[in-house]
Amino acid sequence: MNTELAIDIKHANVFLGGREIIHDLNWQVAKGGRCFILGANGAGKTTLVKTMMGYAWPKFGATVDVLGNRFGQTNLVELRKKIAWVSPFMSQFTNTESTGLEMVLSGFDGTLGLTRKATAEEVDTAKALMERFRCAHLIDQEIFTMSSGEQVKIMIARALLTKPELVILDEPSVYLDMAGREFLLEEIRQIAEKLPEVTIIFITQRIEDILPVFNEGMILAKGRIVEYGDRETVLREEVLSAAYGLPIKLWKNKSGRFWAMLE
Numbered sequence: 460m461n462t463e464l465a466i467d468i469k470h471a472n473v474f475l476g477g478r479e480i481i482h483d484l485n486w487q488v489a490k491g492g493r494c495f496i497l498g499a500n501g502a503g504k505t506t507l508v509k510t511m512m513g514y515a516w517p518k519f520g521a522t523v524d525v526l527g528n529r530f531g532q533t534n535l536v537e538l539r540k541k542i543a544w545v546s547p548f549m550s551q552f553t554n555t556e557s558t559g560l561e562m563v564l565s566g567f568d569g570t571l572g573l574t575r576k577a578t579a580e581e582v583d584t585a586k587a588l589m590e591r592f593r594c595a596h597l598i599d600q601e602i603f604t605m606s607s608g609e610q611v612k613i614m615i616a617r618a619l620l621t622k623p624e625l626v627i628l629d630e631p632s633v634y635l636d637m638a639g640r641e642f643l644l645e646e647i648r649q650i651a652e653k654l655p656e657v658t659i660i661f662i663t664q665r666i667e668d669i670l671p672v673f674n675e676g677m678i679l680a681k682g683r684i685v686e687y688g689d690r691e692t693v694l695r696e697e698v699l700s701a702a703y704g705l706p707i708k709l710w711k712n713k714s715g716r717f718w719a720m721l722e
């Protein structure tokens with residue numbers, strides 16, 4: 460096992476509902492790496508995250524090592540406390556009567572929703588983070604009454620409450636309007652800058668969301684990695700056109716982000 464790697468998956472074939480969803484996937488990310496996963500609907504992005512979290516298991520013959528822990532020989536509950544998985548779809552799996560503050564506080568225990576009384580110090584820390592993510596006004600509001608964009612901000616604050624070693628941002632901007640998205644991406648850029656030791660995986664369907672800080676990545680299609688490498692290698696017109704089956708032209712803005720256009 461290579462302990463310099465945050466993620467090391469070898470020969471993973473993952474079945475769900477009797478169907479093979481991920482096919483012979485091999486993927487390594489160094490500790491402190493910033494890697495994007497670009498894929499269309501149904502490409503297998505969420506299944507790959509579930510595999511990394513130990514919620515979906517590859518069939519015999521594969522190895523999955525995350526943060527130096529070999530799945531099958533490690534305590535997954537403890538490991539998951541070191542991983543922050545931020546998904547806008549997550550709140551639908553939880554007790555949505557939690558308030559914003561309770562949901563953020565539950566990050567201390569790695570649960571979705573608070574199961575105990577928090578200490579005054581924990582409350583102060585949570586409120587400070589909510590301030591930073593401009594969601595302090597949601598402290599007493601129940602999750603189910605919040606807009607999707609508001610829920611994402613709560614989930615990001617929750618994720619960063621403890622110091623995770625691996626952050627998985629799973630389509631975090633999918634429900635956000637343009638200003639909300641730009642705010643979130645700027646926060647992600649700053650997190651990436653301030654926490655060099657933290658490995659960050661950014662999952663998206665949208666090319667323009669991939670910040671230059673994500674300097675390596677993959678295109679996932681039908682459960683296979685169809686392109687992998689550094690950013691400029693993967694985000695090329697020929698590669699994207701082939702992956703999406705569309706004649707894609709790219710425009711690069713001053714900060715180095717790409718926008719896709721159809722010819």
Ligand SMILES: Nc1ncnc2c1ncn2[C@@H]1O[C@H](COP(=O)(O)OP(=O)(O)OP(=O)(O)O)[C@@H](O)[C@H]1O
Nearest residue numbers: 475476478480498499500501502503504505506507
């Ligand atoms: N529990 C399951 N049983 C059967 N098939 C499943 C199950 N979960 C996912 N799939 C199938 O696996 C494929 C990949 O799904 P997955 O959710 O990983 O894709 P995704 O890339 O995250 O898509 P999206 O961007 O739409 O969320 C889809 O075809 C989906 O129907």
